[in-house]
Every structure is written in structure tokens, then in C-alpha cells.
Amino acid sequence: MSPDPALSVDIAVRRGDRLIETRFAATAGITALFGPSGAGKTSVLDAIAGLVRPARGRIALGGEVLFDAARGIDLAPEKRHCGVVFQDLRLFPHRTVRDNLLYGQRLADPAAQLLSLDEACAFLGIGALLDRRPRTLSGGEAQRVAIGRALLRGPRLLLLDEPLSSLDAARREEIMVVIERIRDQLALPMVLVSHRVDEVERLASEVVSLDVLAEPA
């Protein structure tokens, strides 16, 4: 019998008058959700994370059903073991970098921890930033802190929403290297939202294309 895919998704998500439908299975490595603005990439990511409830379908992670409309299963976000890096990062502005990171760690099941705080700081090169507040960080630094918070959550899957879109070329390269190291050294499956072909070609082993359909379903 073949092993369960890391992630299997077969859902329809209603957003306003749009119905966003997608079906894919992801194994190890990086799966890119690719498509133009408004295609529904963030909506699909939010549905996997449990932040948006699909109108129908099923989502399973490592053999565990996270959502199944027909069977009435809808696990709360904190039970899904997903680390999320939002497009706007959502770091707590009044907390230090250390406290932002510890927030992720406090949510983690100790048995599922991938990294300690010290290991995450070394892995991401953020040890010198621990006493700073998010508003004092550069875009690339803030992105690394947001990734650190998600990794300290001890996730089985990392969801990254356009992690490179607001960065200049040098910072993009830096974060791409971080993402490659998470893929290769931590062997953590990831779903990455992107609308850029060059990012997807470099990082992803599987590409799920989403398009804006002319007619609402």
C-alpha cells in the first residue's frame, strides 16, 4: 500500500459570489499554489489552516482528516498542526521578537517540536534580534521571525503566503535560501503561495494552478 500523502486537498471554498475549487495531493517538499491575483490562493491556504470553512470537500494531513464536510469533521486551527506565515506576517507589534517566537513555542506539543528557541535562532540567523520589536525590523528580518514563530509551533506542514512578495532582490534570495533549508534540512512539507514563475520553478516540486473563472458557480 502506498503511504498517505503528506497533504490531500479536495475542496470548494465560497468567497462572496465566487466558488474556488481545487484538488491536489502533496508529498514531501514544496507545493506551490500558483495563479493570478484573486484566483483564490490565500483562500485555499486559509482553508487548510482552518481559518476558512470550505463549502464542501475534504482535507487530510499525514492520514489525519482535518476537514470532511460529509462527515461533519472540522478541526480547530490549533489542532491542525499547521504553521502559518501570513502575507502580512501578523507579528505582535508590542511584543519583542523573543516573545513573538515563544508564542509559537507555547502552542506546540512538546513531542512535536522541530527546534528549540536557540536552534531556531541559529537556523534563521535571528539571535541578535531577540530584544527588538517588530516595527524596528527590516522586511527580511521580520519575515524570518514570522517563519521562526511558525516553526516553533512544531508543525507537520508549513503554509507560506507570498513570503517573498514584499522583499527586494537581495532579501528575496535570503528568504528563498531559508525556505530551501527548511525543505532540505528539516524535511518539512510546505505549501507556498506565489504568483511568480521564477519562484515556483526554483522552489516547488509540485505546482497547483488556480485561475479566475469567468462565471461564478
Ligand SMILES: Nc1ncnc2c1ncn2[C@@H]1O[C@H](COP(=O)(O)OP(=O)(O)OP(=O)(O)O)[C@@H](O)[C@H]1O
Ligand atoms: N472575506 C471575503 N469575502 C468575500 N470575498 C472574498 C473574501 N476574501 C476573499 N474574497 C474574494 O475571493 C477571491 C479570492 O481571493 P484570495 O485572496 O483567496 O485570492 P489570491 O489568489 O490569494 O489573491 P492575491 O494574489 O491578490 O492575494 C477574490 O475574488 C476575493 O475578492
